[in-house]
Amino acid sequence: MPTYDICRSEQLVEGRGRPGRAGDRYIAVFRVADRVFALDNQCVHVGSPIDGGPVFDGKVLCPWHGWTYELGTGDLVTAIGNQPGLAAHRVWEEDGMVRVHIANG
Numbered sequence: 001m002p003t004y005d006i007c008r009s010e011q012l013v014e015g016r017g018r019p020g021r022a023g024d025r026y027i028a029v030f031r032v033a034d035r036v037f038a039l040d041n042q043c044v045h046v047g048s049p050i051d052g053g054p055v056f057d058g059k060v061l062c063p064w065h066g067w068t069y070e071l072g073t074g075d076l077v078t079a080i081g082n083q084p085g086l087a088a089h090r091v092w093e094e095d096g097m098v099r100v101h102i103a104n105g
């Protein structure tokens with residue numbers, strides 16, 4: 001179960017996403033308040049990156065066509081309730097780095 005450094009902590013700005021790689025996987029990390037989050041960075045709509053989308057109320061909006069994901073779970077938010085969306089990964093800060101653990105990577 002590998003762990004990857006995605007970026008330096010200082011590079012992760014409040015309320016903004018940042019793209020990174022975890023092996024073969026494209027990852028987006030986010031800082032909101034005092035928490036960090038990590039999701040796969042390929043929207044389930046047509047696979048575009050979500051890291052540049054606006055963050056609000058614990059969610060990120062895909063900047064391409066507006067699909068919305070819960071930062072904590074990766075669930076896709078829809079008008080009829082949440083559905084499975086993106087994989088959410090364990091993420092933490094250590095030694096000045098943002099680190100992600102990929103359970104099935």
Ligand code: FES
Pocket residue numbers: 043044045046047048062063064065066067
């Ligand atoms: S690619 Fe994300 S909403 Fe279309």
